[in-house]
Amino acid sequence: MHFTINGKSYEAEVDVRTSLLDLCREHLGLTGSKKGCDHGQCGACTMLVNGRRINACLTLAVMHQDDEIMTIEGLGTVENLHPLQAAFVKHDGYQCGYCTPGQICSAVGMLDEVKKGWASHVSADLTDPAFDESEISERMSGNICRCAAYPNIVEAIREVAAEQREVAA
Amino acid sequence: MIEQAIDAAERPGGLARAVQGVLGAAVPRVEGPLKVTGFAPYAYERAPDGVVYAAVVGASVGAGRVTRVDAAAARALPGVLAVIDDDPRLPAGGANSRAMPHQGTDRVFHYGQPVAVVVAETQAVAREAAALVRVEAEPALGRYDAADLPIERAPKAAFLAPVDTGDLDAALRDAAVVLDRTYTTPAHFPAALEPHASTIWWEGDVLTVRSSNQIVGAARTTIATALGMAPDKVRVLAPYVGGGFGGKTGVGPEVILAAIAAERLRRPVKVALPRRDTAYLVHHRSPTTQRVRIACDRDGHIAAIAHESVAQQNDDAGFVEPVPFGTIPLYAGAARRMTTDLVRVDLPPTGAVRAPGEAIGTFATECAMDELAEELGLDPIELRRRNEPAYDPSTSRPFSTRRLLDCYDEGARRFGWPERVPDPGSALDGEWLIGIGMATALRGNFTVTAEAEVRLDAGGAATVSCDMTDIGTGTYTILAQTVAEILGLAPAAVTVRLGDTDLPPTAGSGGSFGAGSATSAAALACEEVLAELARRMNAAPEELVLRDGQVSAGARSVPLADLVRDDPIVARGRSTPGQQAKRTSQASHGAHFAEVAVNAVTGEVRVRRMVGVFDVGRVLNRATATNQLVGGMIWGISYALGEAAVVDPRSGRFVNPDFGEYHVAVNADVPRIECHFVEEIDDAANQTGAKAVGELGISGAGAAVINAIHNATGVRVRDVPATLDTLLPALPPV
Known part of the structure; x- marks a missing residue:
């Protein structure tokens, strides 16, 4: 099969049972995405497929032949961090680091959802949701951090979102 | 040197x-x-070429004997390299520097106990093959419900020697005020986000284990002992560990199983526990029953304090939860009794999970102090202040450093504690009942x-x-x-x-x-x-x-x-x-303050804010220390409101061994949390003067939330977690 991941082409022969997560981690050497539960319950495996965040453990590799897949490795590098990656370092938005790639990919997808005006469970106005800390917390609750660095995760995302808004304005 | x-x-x-x-x-x-x-x-990543995958096969009953392992169907599956059930070194459970598990035994100590290991070319095949292995067993009547079982007093395995000083019975008889309350806490999973994982390979007679492990030196000795090797032939690597919380202090059985498999196949082997298997192959925090008795005069001066606990363990493991550990040096009182009794069960092992002893022991003590303060009509901080000892009341040793009173003062000021209305149910915000609570944090310092x-x-x-x-x-x-x-x-x-x-x-x-x-x-x-x-x-x-x-x-x-x-x-x-x-009594200290809102209609609890002030000696890094302490406080919210591992008493299996059903705090559960320090370098603790941090934040944090729920609603929760069903029947009418 053929996959496009982080803008690069990959050929792989995979078992039909192989999840998108295992394709990346076990077949392509892309181990940045993590496996915490393999049940879609923790969010550590979050990737972006055609721009939308997805639990890569809950989807089969064979379903993604022609999709644009983005993993944490495609967002930035140690020398050239994505603004969210830099903000997580600055605000100590992690401890052990295992949920972090999923948190960051999830935040990228989440900010795009907000930009498109999608409402959440805590949005008072369903057509024009406000953007505040409670929205970040709610929308990031599919990503468990057992170290519980949540306040710093919120702060990192809030800062990047504010910068993006300034640029947009 | x-x-x-x-x-x-x-x-x-x-x-x-x-x-x-x-x-x-x-x-x-x-x-x-x-x-x-x-x-x-991390441990499961960047494996050597030619790596193959291991999967653990567990016992199909909770007690009894394994009579036969039928691996024919598994062996017939294309891609399966081996099913190993005959090695005399196969461990019945995890091992650590203090205790080795039974090896090569047919006795079942708990459901899911490792019985065999499957090795296959791919992960998917290994897991399917493991599911195809039939484990036949002769079941025995399992001890799955501690309520019906005998209590072993002062068990030999106990980590904590019983404290029994002064005449407790006389003090309880003669005191003007006596509080006698029993609290319970359920089993807690450490639930590190990275499941236990290892990559293992042999080079000649040298074994290398890349493992998700907290203590590599002890792991090396333990692995060598389990495999009958010299420790200098084992190298353990753990450059990145995806969370530990006590669950990765020992060596899991999957490490020994994979090492045996790698030895037999002469190929590198990887193993990672599926999330639901972590409930059986990793220890959990014991459920506890805790009786707290405090005797004092009408001004709240404590004459006697007793903290007696019952925890659980199976017949294979040696740990006993040191429940009253944090109570020992905490408050004055000449007569003292602190005990750790045990019930033997046929369940997965209990062990050290973040702040063994203090995490749940301080829940009982700190809720009891809140109840006592209410009974005396005293401010909860004032009651604690009146019982702040000048030296360790159990050992008579001087404290190395103890800035607990400063933590109370600083926390009260920053939180706005003086505005507290002591009468429960007095503050309403729409349909939400608002309340505040506090509790003390203490975690012993080890050198x-x-x-x-x-x-x-x-x-x-x-x-x-x-x-x-x-x-x-x-x-x-x-x-x-x-x-x-x-x-x-x-x-x-x-x-x-x-x-x-x-x-x-x-x-x-x-x-x-x-x-x-x-x-x-x-x-x-x-x-x-x-x-x-x-x-x-x-x-x-x-x-x-x-x-x-x-x-x-x-x-x-x-x-x-x-x-x-x-x-x-x-x-x-x-x-x-x-x-x-x-010479000295050493501990880290702190004070937690919490504000909660309890929905008067649904019983839903929201923690609105928390403030913690901590005395941890030298702060080595303000950001990482704060992060850990705040993380601990969130663990407090988590066990006060959600965490409980539930056993099915018919089978000895966990009902909720995953993140979908075992509820740890998520982002939306967590409010703004402040963390401050009262810093005094403790030169008696060690050369850098830094005391314990990682486990201090959880100590007492859950009690602050539970005490705030009482202030909001008048409901005393003595059995955590405080789920909706425990609060609803007792909530005041709206």
């Missing part, structure tokens, strides 16, 4: 004179960029032996090495800061090597002793470096000033790089416990 037992409360000269100003600062984690880009390698190497290579490049682990605690960064502070460098200029048994030994990450011990060893190693630098400067070490890569003595100033040139300096330090650990 400079070796120093902590006999006197004194600081190494280099650290006392250091002027770089980086130790204690909120330096961003040095390994941060690797973590946020996904390039930090353990640690060694570290510090070297300066050509050009002045500094490296610090030891076999400590960084499980998210910040070890990489605080070691870089310690060495940078003393040698006058930027933290980024110091390379830190950890998590490898080839490096100088430490006791790893556990019991919150890691940071203080490892940084102390590094500080001692720096003393030796300074002595050599002084010799090269023709000066006394006391004359040296090291800052920004320059070494000065009097009017002379030389770049550090020039002093090293082609002649590297290699130094070792070793810090060991000494007289101070015996």
